[in-house]
Amino acid sequence: MRGIFSVLVENKDGVLSAISGLFARRGFNIDSLAVGTTDQRDISSMTIVSTGDERTISQIEKQLNKKVDVIKVRRLDETRTVELEMLLIKVAYSATNRAALIELCSVMGAKIMHVSPKYMIIEMASDPESIEDFIMLCKPFGILETQRTGTIAMAKK
Amino acid sequence: MNGAEAMVRCLQEEGVTTIFGIPGVAIAPFYEAIYNQDSIRHILVRQEQAAGHAASGYARISRRPGVCVTSSGPGATNLITALATAYADSIPVVAITGQVNSSLLGRDVFQEADMRGATSSFVKYSYLVKDVDDIPRVFREAFYIANTGRKGPVLIDIPCDVQAQKLEKAFSYPENVDIRGYKPTARGNKSQMDKVIETINKSMKPLICAGGGVILGNSETEIRSFCEKFNIPLVSTMMGIGVMPKKHPLYFGMLGNNGKPYANRAVSGADLLIIVGARVADRAVPKPDALEQRLKVIHIDVDSAEIGKNLGPTIPLVGDAKLIFRELLNADIHIDTENWIRTLEEFKKNTVDTRVFSEKLVNPMTLVTTLSEKMDDDGIYVADVGQNQLWSADNYVMKNGRFLTTGGMGTMGYSIPASIGAKYAAPDKQVVTVVGDGAFQMSMYELGTIAVNRLPMKLIVVKNRYLGLVREHQEKVYQGHYSGVALYDYPKYDKLAESYDMEYFHVDSNDALPEALDRFLSCDKAALMVCDVDSSDKTK
Ligand SMILES: Cc1ncc(C[n+]2csc(CCOP(=O)(O)OP(=O)(O)O)c2C)c(N)n1
Ligand SMILES: [Mg+2]
Numbered sequence: 001m002r003g004i005f006s007v008l009v010e011n012k013d014g015v016l017s018a019i020s021g022l023f024a025r026r027g028f029n030i031d032s033l034a035v036g037t038t039d040q041r042d043i044s045s046m047t048i049v050s051t052g053d054e055r056t057i058s059q060i061e062k063q064l065n066k067k068v069d070v071i072k073v074r075r076l077d078e079t080r081t082v083e084l085e086m087l088l089i090k091v092a093y094s095a096t097n098r099a100a101l102i103e104l105c106s107v108m109g110a111k112i113m114h115v116s117p118k119y120m121i122i123e124m125a126s127d128p129e130s131i132e133d134f135i136m137l138c139k140p141f142g143i144l145e146t147q148r149t150g151t152i153a154m155a156k157k
Numbered sequence: 158m159n160g161a162e163a164m165v166r167c168l169q170e171e172g173v174t175t176i177f178g179i180p181g182v183a184i185a186p187f188y189e190a191i192y193n194q195d196s197i198r199h200i201l202v203r204q205e206q207a208a209g210h211a212a213s214g215y216a217r218i219s220r221r222p223g224v225c226v227t228s229s230g231p232g233a234t235n236l237i238t239a240l241a242t243a244y245a246d247s248i249p250v251v252a253i254t255g256q257v258n259s260s261l262l263g264r265d266v267f268q269e270a271d272m273r274g275a276t277s278s279f280v281k282y283s284y285l286v287k288d289v290d291d292i293p294r295v296f297r298e299a300f301y302i303a304n305t306g307r308k309g310p311v312l313i314d315i316p317c318d319v320q321a322q323k324l325e326k327a328f329s330y331p332e333n334v335d336i337r338g339y340k341p342t343a344r345g346n347k348s349q350m351d352k353v354i355e356t357i358n359k360s361m362k363p364l365i366c367a368g369g370g371v372i373l374g375n376s377e378t379e380i381r382s383f384c385e386k387f388n389i390p391l392v393s394t395m396m397g398i399g400v401m402p403k404k405h406p407l408y409f410g411m412l413g414n415n416g417k418p419y420a421n422r423a424v425s426g427a428d429l430l431i432i433v434g435a436r437v438a439d440r441a442v443p444k445p446d447a448l449e450q451r452l453k454v455i456h457i458d459v460d461s462a463e464i465g466k467n468l469g470p471t472i473p474l475v476g477d478a479k480l481i482f483r484e485l486l487n488a489d490i491h492i493d494t495e496n497w498i499r500t501l502e503e504f505k506k507n508t509v510d511t512r513v514f515s516e517k518l519v520n521p522m523t524l525v526t527t528l529s530e531k532m533d534d535d536g537i538y539v540a541d542v543g544q545n546q547l548w549s550a551d552n553y554v555m556k557n558g559r560f561l562t563t564g565g566m567g568t569m570g571y572s573i574p575a576s577i578g579a580k581y582a583a584p585d586k587q588v589v590t591v592v593g594d595g596a597f598q599m600s601m602y603e604l605g606t607i608a609v610n611r612l613p614m615k616l617i618v619v620k621n622r623y624l625g626l627v628r629e630h631q632e633k634v635y636q637g638h639y640s641g642v643a644l645y646d647y648p649k650y651d652k653l654a655e656s657y658d659m660e661y662f663h664v665d666s667n668d669a670l671p672e673a674l675d676r677f678l679s680c681d682k683a684a685l686m687v688c689d690v691d692s693s694d695k696t697k
Contacts, residue, residue: 010338014273014285025278055465062462068282068302071338 092142167296181228184255186320207574209239214578230268245565281309306341360429369396370434379482515691541572570599
């Protein structure tokens with residue numbers, strides 16, 4: 001199963017490594033990790049997505065809670081959560097499929113950020129599943145490079 | 158006031174009177190501040206690992222955090238094994254390590270070691286102090302974190318220049334601690350509490366399994382009273398030895414791999430297991446998953462992450478054992494356990510030990526029994542690691558004393574320095590150390606500390622001329638291919654004792670044992686007793 005954690009931590013040095021170290025040491029997966037500051041300067045927010053059985057996911061929650069620099073851990077319910085991820089993708093095109101690529105972007109709500117004679121850099125912000133779909137649909141054109149930010153998430157209530 | 162003086166002030170504010178350590182240039186300002194005061198005594202050990210273990214022994218007996226100090230680099234890295242040991246056993250220790258000047262951090266200069274990084278999985282929390290005015294807050298928090306919730310070691314790494322800097326603000330020791338991410342739970346949740354009481358009331362064959370957390374939470378009295386009031390039997394883990402006197406009618410021994418067969422049969426026979434302050438680690442319960450299918454489990458621990466880590470669905474109760482059992486004592490519980498207790502007594506009576514011990518030399522079981530019976534009622538028995546640890550745990554006759562050992566990490570060489578710490582915490586109590594000939598040689602440098610400070614330590618070396626526990630394993634699993642385990646006849650213990658001004662005793666038969674022990678225990682000064690044990694004697 002998938003566990004999405006929204007974690008508020010002290011914005012101090014060493015905290016990110018303490019958290020990632022915890023995952024490494026206990027053999028927990030990190031599928032995605034996104035870190036940023038919050039509206040309070042001394043607090044950072046992390047969204048961590050992991051997979052594992054129920055015992056593992058609940059251990060992750062407890063072990064995160066145990067960390068002194070972790071202020072709050074929320075395990076988000078997938079069905080009541082807005083998830084967002086950013087993608088930058090460099091896709092090759094030719095004269096014959098150029099229109100098809102532009103069409104795909106507009107259907108999927110992706111934005112073309114840069115066009116050069118051989119490739120385009122496309123940006124997309126969406127839920128992780130749509131991002132996956134979009135990457136798959138880009139494959140036939142030829143993907144030159146991708147960058148993803150990792151998921152950020154917020155509970156609907 | 159400079160940083161170092163502030164550090165000393167903080168220790169005084171915490172009521173610290175004894176610290177263990179070894180100086181170096183990176184911690185020199187602190188040692189200068191120690192020199193200029195007289196309420197804190199510094200005990201110079203001979204290797205930094207011993208400073209950590211001594212702080213641990215001190216903490217366990219004084220029931221307050223123990224403090225150790227080292228320099229930077231190798232001095233600090235030498236401490237890591239002791240921190241890992243304290244962490245595994247949840248012992249409150251505050252470790253202060255000197256660090257290179259803050260302007261040089263991260264440049265790999267002489268004797269720089271990244272201590273926060275190196276210890277990250279062995280400490281409960283760590284600080285690198287960069288601002289001298291943070292010292293009071295950091296110390297206040299460090300002692301608080303070490304000694305609350307699930308206890309454990311906390312590291313304060315402090316650059317040399319920060320120790321030497323003048324404080325900008327006037328020194329003030331914070332009264333309260335406010336760490337927003339750290340609020341240990343003390344009281345049990347009310348509805349969980351009700352569920353626990355209801356479950357106990359439904360049970361016919363309840364059993365308490367007490368771990369080291371009971372002792373760390375100072376809750377022995379409460380748990381004993383609870384068992385007595387409701388007639389509930391108790392078994393313990395190795396770290397829980399001492400929760401009940403051995404001869405208590407409701408005590409059914411240590412469970413686990415190396416425990417009493419009747420304690421394990423009690424676990425198999427129970428319909429409700431109440432685990433308190435124990436990790437349910439592999440050495441105590443080899444197949445925890447099999448347990449949970451059979452019986453109901455209530456798991457009480459200060460550390461919520463401990464619950465359900467090794468054992469599946471249980472009734473969790475997070476909180477401080479002392480408070481919880483105080484409440485449970487007044488709960489509406491009425492169960493009849495007469496028959497169950499009778500069954501357990503039967504188990505106990507019908508257990509026969511089929512092990513054969515060499516009759517020519519000292520029987521290690523007899524040694525432990527005779528020794529612990531002869532010890533003062535409130536004496537402290539410190540056991541090392543190896544075969545001797547298992548014989549100690551199995552045969553120690555707990556009266557009103559303490560049994561110290563490392564169950565979590567099983568660090569050879571723990572016992573001698575931990576005993577030194579224990580002795581400083583309770584100078585009037587008898588402290589006896591039982592150690593194998595292998596571990597003795599890993600820690601015998603501490604005879605220097607014992608001699609210089611004229612500590613009347615009582616050390617017993619169980620001499621089987623081998624790294625016995627590994628030898629036993631090689632005998633069983635590798636057809637007696639003894640690989641890297643022979644110690645032979647060194648050192649010459651009589652000469653060693655003489656060179657450190659210790660009384661020396663040598664026992665090589667059961668017959669000579671009682672009288673030798675009497676003389677040994679009544680020595681005014683430090684004494685070393687070597688007991689010859691056959692290398693083929695087994696723990697199982
Ligand atoms: C520091 C450390 N190194 C290695 C081990 C592995 N080990 C466990 S028991 C043991 C043998 C201990 O020998 P000794 O101290 O003579 O005790 P005995 O088993 O003979 O009673 C060893 C090497 C350990 N527990 N700790
Ligand atoms: Mg030995």
